[in-house]
Amino acid sequence: MRLVATGLLVAMAAVFLATRQLEHGHPAWGFVRAFAEAAMVGGLADWFAVTALFRHPLALPIPHTAIIPRNKDRIGDQLAQFLREYFLIPAVVARRMGRIDVAGVAGRWLADPNRMGGTGAGRLARGSSRLAVEILQALDQERLGGMVRGMMVTRVRETEVSPMIGRALDAALADGKHQPVVDQVIRWARASLAANEHLVRAMVHDRAGSILRWTGLDETLSNKIIDGLDKLIADMAEDRDHPLRAKAEEGLADLARDLQHDGALRARVEALKIELLENPAMQDWINGLWEQARAAMLRVARDPERLLAGKFGEALRQLGETFQDDPRLGRTINRFVRRAAVGAAADYGDTIVRLVSETVRGWDAHTITTRLENAVGKDLQFIRINGTLVGGLVGTTIHAVDVLL
Known part of the structure; x- marks a missing residue:
């Protein structure tokens, strides 16, 4: 032009x-x-x-x-004064914010970003992704990792795990959820017996007298013992009402009760917990757990579509629907936003004015x-x-x- x-x-x-x-x-x-x-x-x-x-x-x-x-300095001062007198007045801000349904707009956008514009979902996904990545990368990883590990260890150290284990075991016994575990133990016992038959035979042979070894009866005795144990384990596997299974369940019930009420057992469990926490191998495992979690969070955060497609996106959509369906919550949010804006104008109006004036003066x-x-x-x-x-x-x-x- x-x-x-x-x-x-x-x-x-x-x-x-x-x-x-x-x-x-x-x-x-x-x-x-x-x-x-x-x-x-x-x-x-x-x-x-x-x-x-x-x-x-x-x-x-x-x-x-x-x-x-x-006249740039005077222009900056006049512009700042204009903002202060006509825009950053609490009454003006309150009147303007009173006409804006912040909760409704936020709820519609979160529940269905595409309805608020063709690229609403994309903007929300990209913005959330960038924010999550920047937060994860901006924080001091050594310090953050140390804080997370410290919080985990402190939380476990301060929590008495014995009653929790006892209550969990009680609940499992009441619902019959212990049966798969017992079945697995029985299968493991049968497989262990089959893999260690030679040890049973060696024990019988070593403890048998010379006459039994000379007549070969030690081998017969070994076979009988192995066959008897194998049949016993097989019967336990097939019969849920087997007496030995009942004894095992009774022992588990006693253990659950003792874990909750036996002071000596609870003390031993706590001592074992502390010993585990102080073990270098456990510390290494906790460190690796944090690094894996951080890497997983970064992978998810770098993929906007995956970020909103998972639990985080579902949580945002549910939050948006709640904003729309709960008028009382909407009024509360709008009132909070209005008060925050009015408070910002009252508390920081002079600071904003000074910022505008000093910025123009600095040009x-x-x-x-x-x-x-x-x-x-x-x-x-x-x-x-x-x-x-x-x-x-x-x-x-x-x-x-x-x-x-």
Whole structure:
């Protein structure tokens, strides 16, 4: 637009020079010359006015030019004062916030981001993803890991686990959930017996007398023992009401009761817990657990679609639906947001004003000139174009009056 405005001014100058040689040939050329001459005057005047706002025309220190750079500090102070008097007043903020349903808008967006705009879900996903990644990466990992590990260890250390284990075992026995465990133990016992038959045979052979070994009865005795144990275990596996299974369940019930009420057993369990926590192997395991958890969180956070598709996204959608379906909660949220905004205006209004004023004062003349000129944009150049055209029309009118008179 600068080129257009300047080009139009140059064109008017060229027309003026050309018509000076032609105006004696025909009266119409006089009107053209008058238009071009007045257009040059109007264009130059408006170029001077526009330029004088932001800088010295032709770099000449003409008085009352470069108005904005010379007065930038005063402009900053006036802008800050304007904000303070007309925008950052608690009453104005409260009145404005009272017309905004923050809870409703947030609820609709969280429940269905696409309904609030074609890219709502994408913005929400990308924003949540960036925020989660930046938080995880910005924190000191050594310190954060140490805090997490310390919290885990402290929590476990302060929690008496014996009664918890006892209650869990009681609940499992009541619901019959211990049966799969007992079945697994029985299968393990049968497999262990099959894998260690040679040990049973060696024990019988070593403890048998010389007569039994000489007659080979030790081998027969070993077979009988192994077969008897195998049959016993097989019967326990097939019969849920087997007496030995009943004894095992009775023992588990006694253990559950003792874990909750036997002080000596509870003390031994706590001592074992402390010993485990202080074991270097357990510390290494906890460290690895934290690193795995952090790596998993980063993987999820870097994938926006996965982030919102999982439990986190479902939680956000449920939160949005709750905002919409619970009017009392919506009113509470809106009231909280309104009070927070009013409180911020009251508490930080002067700080915001001072920030605006000091920021403008900190700009150099070139920065504020460029920013304001770009903010106004093409309209500045249209002023020059309009001045050129309007000046030309005025010059033509004056020339016409002069001819007629």
